[in-house]
Amino acid sequence: MANEFEYGSFGDSKEVQQLASLLTQAFISPPNAEGVYIQRLGIENFRVIRQGEKLVGGLAMIPMGQWFGGRRVSMTGIASVGIAPDCRGLGGAIALMQHTVKDLHAKGVAISALYPAAQSLYRKVGYEQAGSYCGWKISAPRIQVREPSLPIEPIPLDSQTLDPLYQLQAQRNNGCLDRHPSIWQGILHPIDQGPLYAYQLGPAEQPQGYLVFNQTRTDTGAILKVRDWVTLTAAAGRSLWSFLAGHRSMIKQIHWCGSAIDPLTLMLPEQTFQARYVERWMLRIINVQQALESRGYPPDMEAEVHLSIQDDLITENTGKFIFSVSQGRGQIERGGRGDITLNIRGLGPLYTGLFSAYQLQLAGQLAREEKALAIATQLFAGASPWMPDFF
Numbered sequence: 001m002a003n004e005f006e007y008g009s010f011g012d013s014k015e016v017q018q019l020a021s022l023l024t025q026a027f028i029s030p031p032n033a034e035g036v037y038i039q040r041l042g043i044e045n046f047r048v049i050r051q052g053e054k055l056v057g058g059l060a061m062i063p064m065g066q067w068f069g070g071r072r073v074s075m076t077g078i079a080s081v082g083i084a085p086d087c088r089g090l091g092g093a094i095a096l097m098q099h100t101v102k103d104l105h106a107k108g109v110a111i112s113a114l115y116p117a118a119q120s121l122y123r124k125v126g127y128e129q130a131g132s133y134c135g136w137k138i139s140a141p142r143i144q145v146r147e148p149s150l151p152i153e154p155i156p157l158d159s160q161t162l163d164p165l166y167q168l169q170a171q172r173n174n175g176c177l178d179r180h181p182s183i184w185q186g187i188l189h190p191i192d193q194g195p196l197y198a199y200q201l202g203p204a205e206q207p208q209g210y211l212v213f214n215q216t217r218t219d220t221g222a223i224l225k226v227r228d229w230v231t232l233t234a235a236a237g238r239s240l241w242s243f244l245a246g247h248r249s250m251i252k253q254i255h256w257c258g259s260a261i262d263p264l265t266l267m268l269p270e271q272t273f274q275a276r277y278v279e280r281w282m283l284r285i286i287n288v289q290q291a292l293e294s295r296g297y298p299p300d301m302e303a304e305v306h307l308s309i310q311d312d313l314i315t316e317n318t319g320k321f322i323f324s325v326s327q328g329r330g331q332i333e334r335g336g337r338g339d340i341t342l343n344i345r346g347l348g349p350l351y352t353g354l355f356s357a358y359q360l361q362l363a364g365q366l367a368r369e370e371k372a373l374a375i376a377t378q379l380f381a382g383a384s385p386w387m388p389d390f391f
Contacts, residue, residue, distance in 0.1 A: 005092060006050045007099035010043055019048060019058045019082075026082035033191050037080070041182045047103070049096040056092040057083035059100065062391060065178030066113065067171045068352065069296025069328070069382065072178050076104050076286075078114035079391045097125045098313060101284065105314050110290040111351075113283045115390060122282050126313060128348040128365075130283035131175040131385035132260040135276035140224070140248040142272040145241035150208060152243050155200045159184035162198070162210055162228070169209075169230045173259070174353055175281075175385030183389055187212065187228050196227065199243065201236040209236035211243065221252030228388065229256065237267050259386040281387065283348040288317040291351060292330050297379055299328040305375045308338030309347060317344060325379055339372035350376065352385040 010016050016038060023034040038046060041060055048058035062077035078100065083092050104112055113130070116122050155161060163184070170176035177183065188196065194214050202208035212228040224247055231237040241264075244254050255276065258264055265273050285291045288309060304324040311317035322336035340357070342350070346365035349355040357376040360366045368376075 004051065005056065005095040005099075007047060007096065007103075008050075010046060010048060015048060015055055016043055016046075018055045019046065022055070022057065022084050023080055023082045025085065027080070030192060034080070036191060037182075040185050041180075047096070047100060049092055049099070051087070051090075051092065054087075055084070056087045056090075057081070057096055059096060061100070061104070062180050062182065063109075064180040064183070066111065066387075067176050067178065068174050068294075068385075070171055071294060071296040072171070073291060073294040074108070074110045075177075076107075076109045076112050077177075077180075077391050078112055081114075081117070093121055094124055097121065101125050101286065101313050104286045105316070108290070109286045110294050111283055112286050113281055115279070115281050119282070122284075123345060125284070126311065126344040126348075127282040127284040128345040129280040130348045130352040130354050131281050131387060132354075133257065133279045133281055133387060133390060134260050134262070135255065135257055135278075136262060136265070136273050137253050137255050137276050138268075138273040140245065140251045140254055142270075143241055143245040143248070143254070144269050144272075145238060145245055145267065147238040148242040149235045150202045150239040152199050152201055152239060153204070155198050155210065157188045157196055157198050157212070159188060162212070162230075165207060165210055165230045165232065166228070168232055173386065174382050175387045177387055177389055179389065183391060186391075187389075190214075190227070201231065201239050201243075202233075208233045209240065211240055215251065222250055223253050223255055224251045226254065226256035231264065234267075237264055240264070241267055257388040259384060261384050280354075283352055285317065285344055285347050285351060286314070288321065288344075288347070289332050292323055292332050295330065295351070297325045297328050297330055298381070301378065302326050303375050303379060305372050305379065306336035306339040308341040309344060310342075311344040314344075337369075339369040340366055340376055341368070342366035350380055353380050353382045354385050356381070 020035040045061050049056050059081040060079040065072040066075040196214050198212045200207050200210050209231040213224055213226045215224050307321045320336050320338040321332050323332045346360055357373045
């Protein structure tokens with residue numbers, strides 16, 4: 001089916017305008033928003049699919065990184081996957097994704113992540129649920145933290161100032177991004193979001209975090225929306241909550257994004273927070289060897305597990321592999337017994353740690369030899385993977 005379509009980059013400026021218009025309709029976007037997004041990301045990072053002379057659809061490829069086990073893994077985020085309404089159901093979407101996965105492998109990318117609008121489509125090309133994206137809320141008067149132990153000062157909305165602090169937090173959490181510049185632009189220069197405010201937690205010579213937010217009025221009261229935050233110490237966490245509590249005279253609710261098991265909430269005296277939404281992003285292993293050897297592992301663990309992997313799109317990922325870990329680093333070579341059998345989909349949530357090998361076995365995602373199952377569970381154990389960014 002993929003052979004019926006032509007895959008590639010934009011042919012000319014007319015196709016850029018066509019895709020922007022198509023995405024505006026597909027995602028019910030404000031006028032010009034998709035055009036701005038394409039320019040921010042760069043037209044070289046888009047791919048389109050055609051049928052004859054007709055542009056059927058396209059997507060964005062965002063080159064960046066993702067942190068796992070304290071190490072950065074090369075990752076390309078897939079976004080803005082859109083197919084023209086009169087071309088849906090003809091196989092264009094699956095062809096677009098099949099070509100994209102092969103394209104990423106040829107480029108030497110280790111893994112790819114995305115947010116699914118239709119999960120079944122992405123499962124067909126090897127993506128699987130792999131981490132969380134959670135929105136939380138709390139009534140400002142119910143924060144009840146009054147410990148601003150650090151100085152808090154306004155700072156410029158500048159990614160060069162914020163990114164070093166963000167990176168320190170990101171590398172401690174499985175799944176967080178090494179952000180592409182367009183992600184930072186979306187945070188600090190949103191379209192039609194009103195004024196943004198940024199504050200540093202801690203003294204200028206030793207910052208311990210920051211907070212970026214905007215404020216909106218609604219029919220049920222004003223909301224303070226945290227667009228980005230970092231707390232590198234317990235003092236920074238307490239100061240953040242105290243600062244937010246100080247808005248209680250005008251603000252009814254605080255909204256923020258965090259982990260499914262959010263350590264910020266542990267600092268609250270009571271369980272006064274609520275979930276606004278809990279979603280899962282998906283991940284695909286693009287290059288088995290590169291992905292497994294790039295991430296970090298428990299530093300004191302010496303272990304070996306034998307894998308048998310099936311990948312219907314990328315033949316280099318298929319076969320039996322011996323995967324060994326020593327001093328926090330992984331190494332993989334072909335061969336072995338194939339004690340754990342799984343397809344490329346099942347490898348994704350095991351790799352990120354969203355589900356253990358035991359849980360994936362119960363879900364029918366892998367078959368195993370019992371001892372190997374226990375080893376694999378330990379190798380990929382860690383904090384639940386999440387990211388604060390939607391792309």
